[in-house]
Each structure stands twice: as structure tokens, then as C-alpha cells.
Amino acid sequence: MARRAKRPVQDDHGPLRPFLKWAGGKRRLVAQIVPHLPRQFGRFHEPFVGSGALYFHLRPTRASLSDTNERLVRTYSGLRDEPDRVIELLSSYPHDKQFFLKMRAQDIDERSDAEVAAWFIYLNKTAYNGLYRVNSKNGYNVPFGDYRRPNICDEPTLRHCAKQLKRVKLQLSDFESAARRARKGDLVYFDPPYVPLSATSYFTSYTTQGFGLEDHRRLRDLALALKRRGVHVRLSNSGSPVVRDLYRDDFKLIPIKARRDINCRAASRGEIIELFIK
Known part of the structure; x- marks a missing residue:
């Protein structure tokens, strides 16, 4: 039962x-x-x-x-397992179009789960409408969003979610x-x-x-x-x-x-x- x-x-x-x-x-x-x-x-x-x-x-x-979506699952894993590192990275990322374009062009898949998580969350908060979309080569291709002050690093929410995810089995x-x-x-x-x-x-x-x-x-x-x-x-x-x-x-x-x-x-x-x- x-x-x-x-x-x-x-x-x-x-x-x-x-x-x-x-x-x-x-x-x-x-x-x-x-x-x-x-x-x-x-x-x-x-x-x-x-x-x-x-x-x-x-x-x-x-x-x-x-x-x-492997990058999405790795984002959950990275936040769950290394919230301090994810928050450290996000806190250092500026809201800037040129930085956004540089991040968007990164070959992120060879990085650690924490780095994937910070990359994914940053683009999610700064791209147009928070969309996730890739081209035929799996390259993220959503344009820069028109936001005045996006909350790139919402530390309280990130920490509460990371704690909650300790209870979760994540699967690709x-x-x-x-x-x-x-x-x-x-x-x-x-x-x-x-x-x-x-x-x-x-x-x-x-x-x-x-x-x-x-x-x-x-x-x-x-x-x-x-x-x-x-x-x-x-x-x-x-x-x-x-x-x-x-x-x-x-x-x-x-x-x-x-x-x-x-x-x-x-x-x-x-x-x-x-x-x-x-």
C-alpha cells in the first residue's frame, strides 16, 4: 500500500x-x-x-x-546542491545588454551544474518575457528584455527553493x-x-x-x-x-x-x- x-x-x-x-x-x-x-x-x-x-x-x-530539457534539470540540481555558489555568481552578473549577449553565446553545457543554474536563471530574468528557446544547434536565441530593474538574484527565494529541493528526486x-x-x-x-x-x-x-x-x-x-x-x-x-x-x-x-x-x-x-x- x-x-x-x-x-x-x-x-x-x-x-x-x-x-x-x-x-x-x-x-x-x-x-x-x-x-x-x-x-x-x-x-x-x-x-x-x-x-x-x-x-x-x-x-x-x-x-x-x-x-x-537537460539545462533546466541541471539548473534545479545546481541550485539544490550548491545554492551559495549560484547566488555568488548571480550577485556578480550585471544587468547589461552586452553582458547578456556574452552570456547567451556561452557554451554552457561543459560547465558545472551551479554555473549552468546561474546562467539559466540570469537569462530567465533578463531575456524577453523570460522565454526559453533554442535554435537547431541548441543555442539559446531569445533577445534581451526591456526591463528596468530585473531581480536577477532573489536570494531569499533561491535559498528557500534550494532547501525545498532537498526533498526531491530530479530526473532527466x-x-x-x-x-x-x-x-x-x-x-x-x-x-x-x-x-x-x-x-x-x-x-x-x-x-x-x-x-x-x-x-x-x-x-x-x-x-x-x-x-x-x-x-x-x-x-x-x-x-x-x-x-x-x-x-x-x-x-x-x-x-x-x-x-x-x-x-x-x-x-x-x-x-x-x-x-x-x-
Whole structure:
């Protein structure tokens, strides 16, 4: 029988703010999501971790976080294992376009996890909209952001997150490998690259080539298999008719009000309806 933990496991600091910004991150939606989670669960699994907003809000005692983005996983590892070094590096990095371009051009993959973490966090705080996007050679190619005073080194948040991550098993793996480790009574939260609302949707276009319709079908099939094994499964996705068609037979679809802040056209930003699926 799976061991179970009460849903909120927090100390005096309460829910934590993620240390990263992320396109499609759930920080603003947590209040709408939490009422639809189980009161108790075993281990928490998040295979598309991104900024980990739901994880840092819940702060479960046992968790597995994973992603296919090696630099992102190494960033989590570097902060967890060497927070002092990450903070030291970030504290020395100026908010300067030329320095940003120099950092962006670095061959970072041969550096230590702490150096990868500082590089990733710096670019996340200073690049346009905090986007993470790479070219065909895996080179980061997001332009410099127009910020007056970005909080490049938020030391309290970094230290609290590093402490929380001591409880976590970090994995570089795809969603199928990660989720298949879930046991009856565990909670798995999938927050994949969204199905676009339109073929030209800027918000998701930089990820759709890497996660297409067939991948979404595989995700749906895995989610259903996990449900039938007694695993608590929750998913987020767009309100696209494609998503509704994929999940309408075996899942409950809950509308969630969200804001679209990342769009090349200001007029296309604003409130939209996403789906929380259980």
C-alpha cells in the first residue's frame, strides 16, 4: 500500500514562489487548481516541471520532478546542491545588454551544474518575457528584455527553493518514463506544451514542433492507464477543441480562467479559458 502524505506540507514560510519565470507557468492559477487536487496522496510527480509552480506551492515531502530539457534539470540540481555558489555568481552578473549577449553565446553545457543554474536563471530574468528557446544547434536565441530593474538574484527565494529541493528526486526523462514510476495513491501532474488555439498561436509555436498531436495522444493514453491503476492524475492544457475531443470520454474537464501575457501582438493578450483535467 502506498504511503500517503497530507496535501499541504509547509513550514513557517508557507507556499513558495518559483525561482524561474516560465511561459505557461501556473503561479497565477494555483488558487484555481488546488481545490481540484486530492486531499491526500503519496509521492508527487511532475514530468513537465518548467518553473514547478504547483510543486513549490504544495511543497510535498516526497516528489519526483523531471523534464527533457537537460539545462533546466541541471539548473534545479545546481541550485539544490550548491545554492551559495549560484547566488555568488548571480550577485556578480550585471544587468547589461552586452553582458547578456556574452552570456547567451556561452557554451554552457561543459560547465558545472551551479554555473549552468546561474546562467539559466540570469537569462530567465533578463531575456524577453523570460522565454526559453533554442535554435537547431541548441543555442539559446531569445533577445534581451526591456526591463528596468530585473531581480536577477532573489536570494531569499533561491535559498528557500534550494532547501525545498532537498526533498526531491530530479530526473532527466520524458513524460512516459517519469510517470510510469507512479504508484497507486500517488499524484501525477502533467503540464505539457499546449495544443495551440490556432495554427499561428505565438504562445505555443516555439514548442509545438517538439510536442505534436501524436505526443498528446500518447499522453492521454498514459493518463488513462495511470487512472485505471489508482494513480491521481491531473493535467493542464488549452481549451482547444482538439483537447476537448481527446479527453471528453474518460476525464472531467474543468474550465480555468488564465491570462495570455506572451504574444507578439498586445491586442491578442488577455483572459482566455484553459482546461484543468482530472
